[in-house]
Amino acid sequence: MTMFTIQDYKKGQPRWCPGCGDHFFLASLHKAMAELGVPPYETAVISGIGCSSRLPYYVNTYAMQTIHGRAAAIATGAKVANPNLTIWQISGDGDGLAIGGNHFIHAMRRNIDLNMILLNNRIYGLTKGQYSPTSPRGFVSKSSPFGTVEDPFRPAELCFGARGRFFARAVATDAAGTVEVLKAAKQHKGASVCEILQNCVIFNNGVYDSIYKSEGRKKNAIYVKHGEPLIFGENNEFGLVQEGFGLKVVKIGENGITEKDILVHDAHCEDNTLQLKLAMMDNEHGFPVALGVIRDVEAPTYETAVAEQIEEVKGKKKYHNFMELLETNDIWEVK
DSSP: OOOOOGGGGBOSOOOSOTTOHHHHHHHHHHHHHHHHTOOGGGEEEEEOSSSGGGGGGGBSSEEEEOSTTOHHHHHHHHHHHOTTOEEEEEEEHHIIIIITHHHHHHHHHHTOSOEEEEEEOSSBTTTTSBOOTTSOTTOOBTTBTTOOOSOOOOHHHHHHHTTOSEEEEEETTOHHHHHHHHHHHHHSSSOEEEEEEOOBTTTBTTTTHHHHSHHHHHHHEEEEOTTSBOEESTTSOEEEEEETTEEEEEETTSTTOOGGGSOBOOTTOSOOHHHHHHHTOOGGGTOOEEEEEEEEOOOOOHHHHHHHHHHHHHHHOSOSSHHHHHTTSOOOOOO
16 A cells, blocks of 8 residues: 655645635645545545635645635536545635535535535635625624624534535644544545634634634633543533533533533434534533534435446446447438
């Protein structure tokens, strides 16, 4: 078996602002690719338009920067045409969820085997600071000088609503966490969505300050792992329990609470009720931000079903090429 290193997947000199989360993510993607060991010539990286969509220039694989919002459409065509390709689709929150929102939800619905990366900085960076589909209500930007008057998309909610089978989240500055979810996304057969939280240092710096450093994540985030109790905190002193139809943060050791009372994460559960509640947690409402693989459920994939259907139809046909097609009907020879 050929072994690949990080250098095998590197190419070019990244041209992003110093400190941009795209730098952190690119390094993690290179590392994940090397650890997965899929050859560069069996890998394609496809993007749309935006700061993050420059990424295909910096990977030594097949790569294509397409047009605004159409990365999922191009990636779908590539996967159906060559199911053996491992495809990484790179989109920003604007490219992926605004003009590309329609393609995003249908890629989920069809369950195409794509690794869909959503680099979410809650702003349009390339076009210089307009609010995006994930910017919060009241957000002041160049295109909303008095604050937005609309509610944002929440990527997990959109993914689950489109019958998504895999959703994971990581912080761009957390290399180990990012590599872990990228590898899990590749190993999942079907449409995988990885939301990567990152600051735009120019137009939306500090948006994820509470979890951007490891010290903050210890206090304000929870790493979810299938089969393990939902415990968090600097000393693992807090946990999540079910209360009514929602979740509640409790302190272990208080009011008779023990680790046995804490919910255990089930990423493979077909019913996404609790997975969605985990994905929707935020610090503003007194909850930790969930990081890691939140949902991972197997289902038939689109490109496999298409290939099987083609073979089934071909098997029933009396002809398999153009000449055989002609000979299925009456033939006249003119001399």
